[in-house]
Amino acid sequence: MxxxxxxxxxxxxxxxxxxxxxxxxxxELRSLLAQPGFAVYRNxxxxxxxxxxxxxxxxxxxxxxxxxxxxxxxxxxxxxxxxQVSLLVYGESFPDFLAAFEPAQELPYLADVxxxxxxxxxxxxxxxxxxxxxxAVVALSPAQMATTGLQLHAATRWHWSDxxxxxxxxxxxxxxxxxxxxxxxxxxxxxxxTRPYGAVHCAxxxxxGAAFLAACATGASxxxxxxxxxxxxxxxxxxxLIHQLLDAGAxxxxxxxxxxxxxxxxx
Amino acid sequence: MMLMSTHAMLTxxxxxxxQHFEAADACAAPGLWFEVHAENYMVDGGPRLAxxxxxxxxxxxxxxxxxxxxxxxxxxxxxxxERLAALVDRxxxxxxxxxxxxxxxxxxxxxxxxPVPRSREVLQRVVDNITCVQxxxxxxxALENPSHxxxxxxxEYGEIxxxxxxxxxxxxxxxxDVNNVHVSANNLEYSAAETLDAVPAEWVEExxxxxxxxxxxLGDVLLIDSHDAPVxxxxxxxxxxxxxxxxxxxxxxERDENVPGFDELLSxxxxxxxxxxxxxxxxxxx
Numbered sequence: 001m002x003x004x005x006x007x008x009x010x011x012x013x014x015x016x017x018x019x020x021x022x023x024x025x026x027x028e029l030r031s032l033l034a035q036p037g038f039a040v041y042r043n044x045x046x047x048x049x050x051x052x053x054x055x056x057x058x059x060x061x062x063x064x065x066x067x068x069x070x071x072x073x074x075x076x077x078x079x080x081x082x083x084q085v086s087l088l089v090y091g092e093s094f095p096d097f098l099a100a101f102e103p104a105q106e107l108p109y110l111a112d113v114x115x116x117x118x119x120x121x122x123x124x125x126x127x128x129x130x131x132x133x134x135x136a137v138v139a140l141s142p143a144q145m146a147t148t149g150l151q152l153h154a155a156t157r158w159h160w161s162d163x164x165x166x167x168x169x170x171x172x173x174x175x176x177x178x179x180x181x182x183x184x185x186x187x188x189x190x191x192x193x194t195r196p197y198g199a200v201h202c203a204x205x206x207x208x209g210a211a212f213l214a215a216c217a218t219g220a221s222x223x224x225x226x227x228x229x230x231x232x233x234x235x236x237x238x239x240x241l242i243h244q245l246l247d248a249g250a251x252x253x254x255x256x257x258x259x260x261x262x263x264x265x266x267x
Numbered sequence: 268m269m270l271m272s273t274h275a276m277l278t279x280x281x282x283x284x285x286q287h288f289e290a291a292d293a294c295a296a297p298g299l300w301f302e303v304h305a306e307n308y309m310v311d312g313g314p315r316l317a318x319x320x321x322x323x324x325x326x327x328x329x330x331x332x333x334x335x336x337x338x339x340x341x342x343x344x345x346x347x348x349e350r351l352a353a354l355v356d357r358x359x360x361x362x363x364x365x366x367x368x369x370x371x372x373x374x375x376x377x378x379x380x381x382p383v384p385r386s387r388e389v390l391q392r393v394v395d396n397i398t399c400v401q402x403x404x405x406x407x408x409a410l411e412n413p414s415h416x417x418x419x420x421x422x423e424y425g426e427i428x429x430x431x432x433x434x435x436x437x438x439x440x441x442x443x444d445v446n447n448v449h450v451s452a453n454n455l456e457y458s459a460a461e462t463l464d465a466v467p468a469e470w471v472e473e474x475x476x477x478x479x480x481x482x483x484x485l486g487d488v489l490l491i492d493s494h495d496a497p498v499x500x501x502x503x504x505x506x507x508x509x510x511x512x513x514x515x516x517x518x519x520x521e522r523d524e525n526v527p528g529f530d531e532l533l534s535x536x537x538x539x540x541x542x543x544x545x546x547x548x549x550x551x552x553x
Contacts, residue, residue: 002421005340005388012381013372036485037416037454041379048378081375085334085347086309128312154311198314 003028016045017078049077052087053094057117059174060098063107072101088125091118109164116170116191119157123193123200126155129252131196136254137222137246145222149257152217155195156250160210165189167204174202196249203248208236213250219258277327277361277517279540281532284522288318290529292325298540299533300361302329302519309350319358329362329473329519330354334376337396337410338383339369347371348403355404362473362517364409364442365400367393367430380413384421385429390436397437409472410434411442414479414492415451426451427465440472443516445506446498450479450490459505468513476506476539477521495524497535507542515546 003011003026011029015021021033021042032038053073054061061069076097082090095118098104099111131153140148159166168184170191190205192213205213211232215225226238245251278298283291291301301322308319322328332351335343355363368380383389393410401407412430424432434441443466452459478496482489498506498520510516520536 005383005386005392008384009340009369009372013375013377016377016381031420032417035417036482036489037418040416040482040489040491041381044379045377052378081377083374083376085344085371085376086306087378088307088310088315123313125310125313125315128317155313195313198317 016042046074046077050074052090056091056121057114059117059170060114062173109169112161112164112166113170115159119159119193120200123155123157123195129154131249132251132253134246147221147257149219149221149255150216150251151253151255153249153252157193158190158205158210158213160190162188167191171202192248194248194250206233208233209241221257278543279536280517280519281536282521284526287529292322300327302331305330305332305351305354306334308354323358327361328358330360332365334370335365336369336371337365337393338367338389339372340392343396343400352403364411366411366413368413382417384419385424393433394436397439407440409440409442411444412447414447416454418455431467431470434470441470442473443471444475446477446479446502447492449502449505450492453490463505463509471513471516474516474518475521476502494521515543
């Protein structure tokens with residue numbers, strides 16, 4: 001074999017994931033690919049990707065079972081290898097993959113569950129921002145609330161589902177629990193993930209809360225975020241909502257509101 | 268060579284697993300140190316990094332990379348190198364190491380230590396890449412021999428000859444994985460003992476020990492560096508032969524699958540510690 005190194009690496013990399021490794025391989029690589037040891041690399045690469053997805057989407061794994069999960073993960077991994085070497089964050093596009101994956105349609109909330117697993121991962125590895133303490137917000141005058149916004153903590157993530165009680169579905173399947181679960185109310189629901197003191201903390205989130213956070217993310221003032229929340233849910237208890245978000249550690253600081261951005265309500 | 272002076276206090280180390288954080292932090296075994304895969308801590312923040320800093324406050328730490336792709340025909344990914352440099356600055360590890368292998372190619376990461384032919388072209392590329400890494404980190408790294416599963420017709424160098432030539436030209440040290448030598452020698456039918464005997468003592472900065480398993484289809488003719496079992500007796504014997512010749516080195520016991528409780532892993536590392544303790548004079552002399 002006397003391929004240039006880059007040509008060798010192109011061919012070896014392609015053969016690792018090909019259905020038939022030798023099919024498109026250059027002549028110089030054939031003797032390598034014919035050896036039994038080549039399968040060790042093929043297996044290790046795929047297993048590494050599948051193991052990482054299974055570790056990063058434990059709730060999906062629990063809902064579908066080991067065999068189904070690993071088969072689906074193998075299909076995704078072959079199509080989308082990790083773009084980063086830290087496998088802790090592999091699976092960015094796995095929720096989208098599940099949303100379009102025909103065999104997943106029997107569990108119509110599976111992609112939503114995957115999005116929350118993904119949000120948990122992002123929250124878990126986010127930067128260690130300071131926490132905005134509630135008194136800083138309570139002290140603001142109405143005039144200040146029109147010009148001041150809330151900066152989201154780096155670890156704050158949320159996911160709203162119009163169709164599914166996603167907090168109930170996710171949280172009861174995320175981990176083993178000895179508690180008798182409450183009856184599920186089959187209505188739209190959101191999940192809020194924050195990291196107030198080290199570990200990721202999970203809570204249910206209302207539609208008003210999701211709209212409030214989405215507005216904050218665009219740089220809206222508190223006043224504009226309140227209007228967004230009321231527009232999503234006219235009867236929302238705004239004071240209770242802001243206290244819930246502050247207590248959960250959703251924000252890191254006050255910031256001057258950015259004008260002209262308030263109406264972008266989607267994250 | 269000034270290898271022993273820095274690391275004389277490190278004897279047997281353990282690969283650190285997240286499920287063992289508390290027990291590891293609390294463990295006061297003499298000479299104990301911990302090694303982590305750097306990639307698992309290349310994050311912006313959060314509880315993992317907090318744990319690593321806590322462990323670092325109680326024990327010496329080694330950062331071991333598995334993905335820098337020193338043998339890829341491309342310079343190290345600058346973003347990844349910056350992440351590694353930030354982690355090195357953050358935890359000030361006693362040791363930093365990587366593999367003679369590649370895994371990221373054209374932007375996609377393949378989680379394995381992929382092989383290269385030992386050619387002059389590869390030699391130059393690896394030397395350039397190690398030089399780049401050492402300049403950015405402002406420190407020497409150690410280069411590990413991976414396990415081999417394939418026979419390359421195109422090798423222009425023997426394995427040890429190649430590693431030593433890379434070390435000589437780049438100024439890096441060597442991390443000798445005794446299990447990888449055993450697995451490779453078994454798979455490609457050569458003598459593990461003779462291979463280890465050929466390693467010049469002065470280049471070896473660290474030693475790795477781990478378990479392997481037989482290929483499920485082919486059995487013992489194809490051993491896999493699976494890190495899922497205790498260190499095999501044959502590997503312990505090779506290890507003793509090695510340190511009897513070159514003297515003590517920081518020695519890591521690795522386990523990445525079928526991970527048992529902390530105490531069971533610690534007893535395995537204690538065996539390495541006691542073998543190293545037979546060579547105390549070097550530690551004192553440094």
